[in-house]
Amino acid sequence: MSGTLNVTLKIWRQKDASAPGAFKTYEARDVSTEMSFLELLDVVNEDLQKKGEEPVAFDHDCREGICGMCSLVINGRPHGPDNGKTTCQLHMRRYKNGDTITVEPFRAAAFPMVRDLVVDRGALDAVIQAGGYVSVNTGSAPDASAVLVPKHKAEEAMDAAACIGCGACVAACPNASAMLFTSAKVSQLALLPQGDPERERRVLKMLDMHDASGFGNCTNEYECEKVCPKEIKVSHIARLNREFLRAVLCGPEEAKASAG
Amino acid sequence: MKPCERIRKTSVGKKQVVALTGLALVGFLATHLAGNFLMFKGAQAFDSYAEFLEHQTLLPLAELGLLAFFLVHIVWGLKVFIENRRARPQRYAVEASTDAWPYAARWMGYSGVLTLVFLVVHVATFKFMGPEEGPEDSIFAWVMFNFKNPLYSFFYVGCMVSLAIHLSHGIKSAFQTLGVNDPRLTPFIERAGVAVALALTAGFASLPIWALTKGG
Numbered sequence: 001m002s003g004t005l006n007v008t009l010k011i012w013r014q015k016d017a018s019a020p021g022a023f024k025t026y027e028a029r030d031v032s033t034e035m036s037f038l039e040l041l042d043v044v045n046e047d048l049q050k051k052g053e054e055p056v057a058f059d060h061d062c063r064e065g066i067c068g069m070c071s072l073v074i075n076g077r078p079h080g081p082d083n084g085k086t087t088c089q090l091h092m093r094r095y096k097n098g099d100t101i102t103v104e105p106f107r108a109a110a111f112p113m114v115r116d117l118v119v120d121r122g123a124l125d126a127v128i129q130a131g132g133y134v135s136v137n138t139g140s141a142p143d144a145s146a147v148l149v150p151k152h153k154a155e156e157a158m159d160a161a162a163c164i165g166c167g168a169c170v171a172a173c174p175n176a177s178a179m180l181f182t183s184a185k186v187s188q189l190a191l192l193p194q195g196d197p198e199r200e201r202r203v204l205k206m207l208d209m210h211d212a213s214g215f216g217n218c219t220n221e222y223e224c225e226k227v228c229p230k231e232i233k234v235s236h237i238a239r240l241n242r243e244f245l246r247a248v249l250c251g252p253e254e255a256k257a258s259a260g
Numbered sequence: 261m262k263p264c265e266r267i268r269k270t271s272v273g274k275k276q277v278v279a280l281t282g283l284a285l286v287g288f289l290a291t292h293l294a295g296n297f298l299m300f301k302g303a304q305a306f307d308s309y310a311e312f313l314e315h316q317t318l319l320p321l322a323e324l325g326l327l328a329f330f331l332v333h334i335v336w337g338l339k340v341f342i343e344n345r346r347a348r349p350q351r352y353a354v355e356a357s358t359d360a361w362p363y364a365a366r367w368m369g370y371s372g373v374l375t376l377v378f379l380v381v382h383v384a385t386f387k388f389m390g391p392e393e394g395p396e397d398s399i400f401a402w403v404m405f406n407f408k409n410p411l412y413s414f415f416y417v418g419c420m421v422s423l424a425i426h427l428s429h430g431i432k433s434a435f436q437t438l439g440v441n442d443p444r445l446t447p448f449i450e451r452a453g454v455a456v457a458l459a460l461t462a463g464f465a466s467l468p469i470w471a472l473t474k475g476g
Binding site for chain 2: 010012023073075076077102104107108109110172174175176177179204207208210211214215216217218219220221222223226227234235237238239240241242244245248249
């Protein structure tokens with residue numbers, strides 16, 4: 001059902017990391033219920049520009065729910081109220097006329113403030129760069145029957161590979177831990193034969209970078225799983241924990257040395 | 261890096277040490293409770309059990325081991341707790357949880373510290389202050405003397421409730437941290453963890469309540 005509604009937005013405004021931030025209230029009138037949440041912010045920004053004020057800075061890119069660029073904590077929940085959705089896929093029909101919506105940036109020591117609703121999520125890239133790849137030569141495309149992957153493992157690896165690296169898990173975690181993100185990549189590659197040769201080194205290096213980036217420790221509260229737009233399961237964190245134990249207790253010396 | 265150093269320095273390693281020592285301490289609590297239940301059999305049964313324990317030559321060794329488990333669990337648990345506070349210096353204006361009751365997990369540090377306070381009082385009362393300073397020369401009588409003090413019993417039961425909250429998250433969490441997560445097994449572990457937490461607490465709290473109401 002299409003229509004319009006009026007909402008009150010409380011948006012976090014902060015000039016840069018060194019300036020103090022505060023909420024500012026904006027009234028959005030005659031908002032189409034067909035608008036996405038990011039389109040609402042576009043409209044708010046157009047109004048601000050007409051008035052000669054600074055528009056609200058926020059991250060966005062594909063607006064199709066697959067790139068992992070949009071963020072925002074909306075009324076205390078990363079990516080808004082719906083399960084398995086990014087902010088760009090949240091539509092204003094989800095809200096009622098007269099609602100007040102509080103919009104905050106992802107907050108974590110590992111995500112430094114850039115401006116308004118934009119934080120630097122580069123720490124996630126650093127975790128991937130530390131070991132979230134396969135560097136052994138896998139050659140040209142092998143015969144389909146030469147590299148055997150059981151169906152259940154292929155499916156689990158695919159589930160883990162669905163991570164778009166948006167950082168909602170970090171934003172939702174009371175400890176700002178990136179364990180769901182880290183575990184998705186560790187789990188994906190540990191399940192597949194191509195990832196197997198480097199699995200010990202990978203988990204140790206990625207965890208080292210995770211800890212060094214200032215992310216907290218996972219305390220199994222599972223807030224991450226429920227807000228993940230790709231619905232990555234915490235069973236991947238359990239696999240990461242097993243991979244760590246395996247690497248420490250029975251990993252080859254060489255893997256430990258190179259990770260140290 | 262040597263395995264010990266690796267475990268000490270990595271977030272997952274620290275958590276796994278806290279998980280293992282925590283599960284071991286749950287085992288200790290279960291045996292401790294079994295001994296406590298002898299109080300229901302009367303003064304003689306309880307006193308002779310206490311005497312039997314005191315005459316074990318390996319008792320000091322067991323006590324040292326227990327102390328080590330407690331110390332490692334407490335020190336590393338607090339370390340993890342403090343690191344986690346630092347990881348989110350600025351909190352959200354709107355705090356929403358997807359969980360109906362997320363507090364057991366959120367309060368691990370606080371319920372742990374309260375348990376530590378309890379431990380200090382508990383060990384001071386029942387190990388370093390003895391029946392010879394109390395009214396009668398019997399451990400049973402000394403325990404009953406303390407439990408009949410409503411203030412002491414209230415503190416005791418309160419700490420046990422806090423312990424139940426601690427364990428209701430701690431036990432299931434330990435399994436996940438050690439890598440046990442299975443679609444068939446995990447729901448059982450989660451329920452069993454809460455059941456064990458409640459059973460231990462009800463067991464420990466039953467004694468001061470019994471002492472206060474029935475009078476032994």
